[in-house]
Amino acid sequence: MLVHKYVMNAISKIVASLISFISLMVMTRYVGDQYGIMMWGMSFVAVFNAVSDLGFHTANIKSVAEGRDQNACFSSYFVIKMILTAIMIAVSVISISISAMEGHVDRETLQVVLIFIAYFTVQNLQTVMTGMFDGRIESGKSSIVFMTEYVSRSIILIVLALMQVSVTVLSLAYLMGTLVSLAMTLLFFRRPKIRLVRPKYIREYAMFAAPLSVSMVLLSALNYLDKVLIGIYDGSLEVGYYAAALGVVWAFTSFGDSLNRIILPHLSKFDLYDKDSGAEEVIWRSEKYMAMLIFPLVAVLMVLGPELSVVLFGAGYSQAGVILSYHSVLIAAFVFTGILSQVLYAANKASLYGKAVVLFSAVTIVCYAVLIPDEILGIQMLNLGGVGAALSLSIGYVFLTVLIAYLIRSAVGIRIYKGFWKHLISLISTVAILSVFTSFIDVSGIWMLILTVLLCVGLYCGMIFVAGEISREDVRFVLDAINPKKIHDSLSEEMK
DSSP states (O other), rough: OOHHHHHHHHHHHHHHHHHHHHHHHHHHHHHHHHHHHHHHHHHHHHHHGGGGGTOOOOOOOHHTTTTTOOHHHHHHHHHHHHHHHHHHHHHHHHHHHHHHHSSSOOOOHHHHHHHHHHHHHHHHHHHHHHHHHHHHHHHHHHHHHHHHHHHHHHHHHHHHHHHTTOOHHHHHHHHHOOOOOHHHHHHHHHHTOOOOOTTTHHHHHHHHHHHHHHHHHHHHHHHHHHHHHHHHHHHHHHHHHHHHHHHHHHHHHHHHHHHHHHHHHHHSSSOOOOTTHHHHHHHHHHHHHHHHHHHHHHHHHHHHHHHHHHHHHHHGTTHHHHHHHHHHHHHHHHHHHHHHHHHHTTTHHHHHHHHHHHHHHHHHHHHHHHHSSSEEEEEEEOHHHHHHHHHHHHHHHHHHHHHHHHHHHHHTTSSTTTHHHHHHHHHHHHHHHHHHHHHHHOOOOOOHHHHHHHHHHHHHHHHHHTOOOOHHHHHHHHHTTTOOOHHHHHHHHHHH
């Protein structure tokens, strides 16, 4: 069942997020400066690694889900991915070498960048195989691989941080973690007995990915350009604050990513233009339950960001909490953008998504330029640093969500979930009540935080219950989704 696939993926994200939080808490306390440098080096390479996708991953998942020749799908994607990875390596090495020769980066930062070039190379190879798992809707396998990398990486990071090693040694944890997960991927990949053959789908993949290529590069680059710009204008410590806040944000957005991995191959089997196909019901249910899961978290982070940051990262990283509050809107917008984009892919309207992302990128880049630096070409800007970057991404993703929802209704005929406005009003009301509550009550300290979080969740759930958005059917659905036996049966079926 689709929901059990999602729960398996979500469980892996929860475990990965928890261990990542622990490692982040240790790093911000013991290697705060090194953490900022490491995140800058990773972001530098990641900007160039944007060329390694270009929409081909989505093309592969869709083709596998549609029942194409799996050997040819794998071979086509493998050849494409390795060519794009080679381009990433070449451009990254040339760029960092020029920067080093001109004296813009020191020897230690250069070593960090080289480590992350190796890291992304291994990651790209692994993605070719996990993409086959996702296309076959074998979420258990890809979930275990994902969890293995994060757990192994986090354990290594914790040990190295406690030893207070150099940033170069600390960065090796990422490479070692992905090598461990690659070994797990190779073990699972033996079972389907997929082999390399003539890559006959390269042309078809290219035709599907062409409208997405620019948008994929822009999205990937924007997700890392913020940290690069912050490092240039505000230094590595501000990068550390921002990356710590973003670590919390991406942990929660991963719930949406889990759904995206499953819903695309599932929707690819429907005729989305047929109102009686059942596709609209799947989409609406996904939007409804994502709102129920994500909106209380958004309310908590928006109001209690600074207090949570002190508990998670220590008093020295309190600025990360301010950034986290401004980033909270990004969580909801990112999750719903992800769901809606899968609808466009499944409806063969990828070109519309590409155009939407170009507009989103323009809006976000303008916000970056105005909000992050102190000045550009002598023109005074707002100099908000990490807060400016958080505002930029939140504004950009809200714009993208609204735009894609409009495009889907116009081109495919599917509207946003009809009860979505009730969840939105409940979120706004919860934030307002929580803000008033915290203005009178000091919520510092872990126990007061826990009580306030429970109050927030209770407020939101109570409001949507009154609005008729929680029914017995919803309760039965959730209980069935988390049924351990059914989850185990689903995983066992994948491993056969």
